[in-house]
Amino acid sequence: MKIPPFTLERYFAKHEFSAKYLLSSSDCESMTLPQLLEMASPQMRTKWESLSFGYTESVGHPLLRAEAAKIYAGLGAENLLIAAPEEIIFLFMHALLQPGDHVIATFPGYQSLYEIARSVGCQVSTWEPVEAENWHFDLARLAELIRPETKLVVANFPHNPTGFIPSQKEYADLIEMLREKGIFLFSDEMYRFLEIESGATLPSACEAYERAFSLFGMSKTFGLPGLRIGWMATQNQPLLARMLELKDYTTICSSAPSEILSIIALQNKEAIIAKQNARLAQNMALLDAFIAKYAQFFRLNRPRGGSICFPRMLGEESTLGFANRLVEEAGVMMAPSHIFGYSDHHFRIGFGRENFGEVLGKFGDYLDSNH
Ligand SMILES: Cc1ncc(COP(=O)(O)O)c(C=O)c1O
Incomplete structure (x- = not known):
């Protein structure tokens, strides 16, 4: 079996654990072990402990x-x-x-x-x-x-x-x-x-x-x-x-x-998924405001679901080049569309994490100081 490297996973492997701010993670906010165990029924608690x-x-x-x-x-x-x-x-x-x-x-x-x-x-x-x-x-x-x-x-x-x-x-x-x-x-x-x-x-x-x-x-x-x-x-x-x-x-x-x-x-599952959806809705509102503020840089087709979306970056620069600068200079990791083997002008945003507002803020600061 000959299979080429998984471009997205290799890109994440390079930056995910060193960049300070992650703008493109696709997963929703995680939980700690105590938070999850607190939800366990007495029977499941026993199964866990034994x-x-x-x-x-x-x-x-x-x-x-x-x-x-x-x-x-x-x-x-x-x-x-x-x-x-x-x-x-x-x-x-x-x-x-x-x-x-x-x-x-x-x-x-x-x-x-x-x-x-x-x-x-x-x-x-x-x-x-x-x-x-x-x-x-x-x-x-x-x-x-x-x-x-x-x-x-x-x-x-x-x-x-x-x-x-x-x-x-x-x-x-x-x-x-x-x-x-x-x-x-x-x-x-x-x-x-x-x-x-x-x-x-x-x-x-x-x-x-x-x-x-x-x-x-x-x-x-x-x-x-x-x-x-x-x-x-x-x-x-x-x-x-x-x-x-x-x-x-x-x-x-x-x-x-x-x-x-x-x-x-x-x-x-009902409680966990409801919490994730509430966070996604809040973060989507932050993203809408961000895209409106920086409309000269981005065009976004709003997602219908999931924790990700795929805006287009306007202008000539490739999103790969931009993403490399962004992570080096501002510690913000973004996933350029190059890693999907698709266009040079899109990037993925993941909006499922608790610190999404903070990460958007850092991204905005970078745009403000570089344009
Ligand atoms: C569409 C899709 N399928 C499958 C997977 C694989 O999931 P996991 O990383 O949990 O193995 C991912 C992970 O990003 C995904 O986005």
């Missing part, structure tokens, strides 16, 4: 699968496999795809969603949004990309990095289009439940379509990426079984403490 560090069940802790399955109408614990989210993408692509298969993926996007398929020897077409139409992913464009040998469509809504979400009708039409042609759907739902407009939450693909595979986990919506816990939910048992066989070659099983802590988080 935890031993043996291997865990390869498919995932039964209670974790059951708790996570409650998110999906009509699916049960048997429909879920636990692994780190990034690992799930890897396992899935290797379980489903063969050299020569045709895959269509939303783009720009999280690199593994298309790169792993390429490394398997698939032909990958990119389904790109229309910036002038608020980053709309057009179904007519997708229909043009479909070929007789298309095996898989990879979609990610709410979309990283634009925050686009299709309407309920468009999403139903997408699934109908794939069902008619028997095409599989990998639906990366890592930012689900962070929709800005009420009613914008889409059904999970795995509920709506028998050939769909839904990815979700603790990293973004819950703000617990360090647990490294996610899951694949699907009605397709043979694919899950194959992924489980492959997991023996990656991590074998998930981390015992992370599984227990994830169960606690899932049992408190």
Whole structure:
């Protein structure tokens, strides 16, 4: 397997733990261990305190699968496999795809969603949004990309990095289009439940379509990426079984403490998600004011969901050059669109963190003193 470096992850590895202010992180604010344990029921507290560090069940802790399955109408614990989210993408692509298969993926996007398929020897077409139409992913464009040998469509809504979400009708039409042609759907739902407009939450693909595979986990919506816990939910048992066989070659099983802590988080999902959404709304208001103030520098299509958005920087300078100056001179790390392999004039903003106002302030100070 030949696979190129993951450009975004390498860029984050370079700056994430040295830059003082992070403007582009995609995850929501995290919690400390005591904060999470405070939410635990007496039974879960006991499980935590009596935890031993043996291997865990390869498919995932039964209670974790059951708790996570409650998110999906009509699916049960048997429909879920636990692994780190990034690992799930890897396992899935290797379980489903063969050299020569045709895959269509939303783009720009999280690199593994298309790169792993390429490394398997698939032909990958990119389904790109229309910036002038608020980053709309057009179904007519997708229909043009479909070929007789298309095996898989990879979609990610709410979309990283634009925050686009299709309407309920468009999403139903997408699934109908794939069902008619028997095409599989990998639906990366890592930012689900962070929709800005009420009613914008889409059904999970795995509920709506028998050939769909839904990815979700603790990293973004819950703000617990360090647990490294996610899951694949699907009605397709043979694919899950194959992924489980492959997991023996990656991590074998998930981390015992992370599984227990994830169960606690899932049992408190309403409270955790409501808090994240309240913070996102506050931060979005700060961002709106910032963009209005610096309108000569930026144009933003407001996201419909998620904790990220993808403004365009006006002018000639590449956002890569600008981002390098910004981190060196002001300690503010921004993710330029170059790391998505897409344009030189956009960058990602992440607005899920508690210190977002402070980081925007530093960014504004930099703009004020350099223009
Ligand atoms: C769209 C998307 N999918 C998957 C992942 C992978 O999640 P994790 O880093 O928790 O493995 C990310 C992380 O940024 C993401 O943005």
